[in-house]
Amino acid sequence: MPPIAPENPAPYRDASAHLAGVDADWAWLVATVGPCTHAPKPAREPYEALIRAVAYQQLHVRAADAMVARFLALFPEAPFPTPQQILATAPEALRACGFSTRKVATIQALAAGAASGLVPGREEALALEDDALVARLTALPGxxxxxxxxxxxxxxxxxxxxxxxxxxxxxxxxxxxxLPAAPGRRELAAAGDALRPYRTIAAWYLWRVPKDKTPAATA
Structure with missing residues (x-):
């Protein structure tokens, strides 16, 4: 699918309107949170985006920010290192940035995958279906x-x-x-059918459900 230009928020407006029409709860959430300001980072190459995602796994944002900054400082000549530069870097140097042993192995696997073509470049990735990308990339360790x-x-x-x-x-x-407990993955996937074709924007709103939501708001 083509990139969504930041100056053209129409898809987000359409998504918000669609979600508000699902039921009273969603109408309340959209009205409470307001317009969607989802901010993707489309300029990044897939291997860079995946390495950054790995860095932030199970960490507070501030800690991950500092770790990524130390990682980038290893390669001052470029905004982000090439796969070959990462592969040429000793694991100990990556560990010194704060990455766990598992994350170092995953970063190296991503760099190797980018170098071999297993991790697609941006243009190829844009042409692949979601499920095909999930299957291809989850074959990588970590x-x-x-x-x-x-x-x-x-x-x-x-x-x-x-x-x-x-x-x-x-x-x-x-x-x-x-609900008394968070839904299971199958229950949530089934509930997501009503949110198509804007489930990404639905997730954006779900990340922002007020923690003090009152019964009166759901009436």
Whole structure:
């Protein structure tokens, strides 16, 4: 699908209107949160986007920011290192940036995949279907479905991705629907059918469900 230009928010307006029409809960959420300001980063190459996603896994943003900054400082001659530069870097140097042993192995696998063509370039990735990219990239060690879904959302600007394993999405849906517990992945996937073809924007809103949502708001 073609990139969405920041100056053309029409798809987001259409998505918000669609979601507001799903039911009273979604109408309340869209009205409460307001217009969607989803901000993808389409200029990044897939391997860079995936490496950044790996860096931020299970870390607070500030800690991950510092770790990525130390990583980039290893390669001052370029905005982001090439796969070959990463492969030529000793694992100990990557560990010194703060990456765990598992993350170092994943970063090296991504660099090797980019060098071999397993990790597609941007133009090839844009031409591939979501499921094909998920299958291809999750074959790499340390790359799970969630990481690929974040790549689809933020780098390829896909509008119909619902990351059902994401804690924030699941907990947001629990609060939105006043459920006693977060839904399972199958339950949330089924609920997502009504949100098509804008499940990415639905996830954006679910990440922002107010924590103090009151019963009166759901009436």
């Amino acid at each position: 790359i799970g479905r969630w990481t690929v879904e974040m790549f689809l959302i933020y780098t390829l600007e896909r509008l119909d991705i619902l990351p059902v394993d994401d804690f924030g999405v699941r907990d947001g849906y629990r609060r939105l629907k006043s």
